[in-house]
Amino acid sequence: MKLSDRMLYALLxxxxxxxxxxxxxxxxxxxAVATLxxxxxCAWILHSRCARQxxxxxxxxx
Numbered sequence: 001m002k003l004s005d006r007m008l009y010a011l012l013x014x015x016x017x018x019x020x021x022x023x024x025x026x027x028x029x030x031x032a033v034a035t036l037x038x039x040x041x042c043a044w045i046l047h048s049r050c051a052r053q054x055x056x057x058x059x060x061x062x
Contacts, residue, residue: 009043 013036020032 009039012039
């Protein structure tokens with residue numbers, strides 16, 4: 001995963017946590033948790049696809 005991808009996910013996670021702390025609504029923490037779960041899922045999918053692609057490229061070079 002590229003550094004820019006990691007920075008984007010970190011920015012989104014911090015934004016979600018920041019909105020939950022501000023407490024505009026009593027359920028903001030729930031939206032923050034949901035957002036963090038979506039961010040984590042996207043990061044995991046991206047990481048697993050990149051790792052699989054790297055393995056396939058390494059096998060094809062042999």
